[in-house]
Amino acid sequence: MWRVGLDRLPTRLALKIRNCNMGSLMCGLCNDEEETAEHLFCSCWVALEVWHQVGVWCKSTPLFMFEVKDLFKLHNVAGFCKEKRMVFKGNVFVTCWILWKTRNDNVFNNGKTSTEKIVQDIKAISFLWYRIRKKKDVITWDKWCSFDTM
Numbered sequence: 001m002w003r004v005g006l007d008r009l010p011t012r013l014a015l016k017i018r019n020c021n022m023g024s025l026m027c028g029l030c031n032d033e034e035e036t037a038e039h040l041f042c043s044c045w046v047a048l049e050v051w052h053q054v055g056v057w058c059k060s061t062p063l064f065m066f067e068v069k070d071l072f073k074l075h076n077v078a079g080f081c082k083e084k085r086m087v088f089k090g091n092v093f094v095t096c097w098i099l100w101k102t103r104n105d106n107v108f109n110n111g112k113t114s115t116e117k118i119v120q121d122i123k124a125i126s127f128l129w130y131r132i133r134k135k136k137d138v139i140t141w142d143k144w145c146s147f148d149t150m
């Protein structure tokens, strides 16, 4: 997320600007538009579907991002109390991580995009990260799947 915030993610368009030839410039998730960080996380139809499902899972207000910096403020406008806001911020970061990881798997290992698998991975990884960070009140998988963290 640090690299995303600094616009230093090695997307295909960013690499082309630095004279690195990756062949196609198209998005590693949808293959419909040129790949930029803004496209990958904010306007790619795959990402939009994933954000929708994450919003439904976490029972947030509808999630809208117009540019990358909106990702860092999303937890403040998603309609949560203070504690859930921080948990949701972690989920936003995990969502970006899994989208990037899926993109890399598609580009380098001929993987296939499955929004269902992406959302399953987000829930599983965020569950592990949350459990490791949370010192008391261990949460169950069932409660995590209904985003019942309190």
Ligand SMILES: [Zn+2]
Pocket: 027, 028, 029, 030, 031, 032, 033, 039, 040, 043, 044, 045, 046
């Ligand atoms: Zn795309």
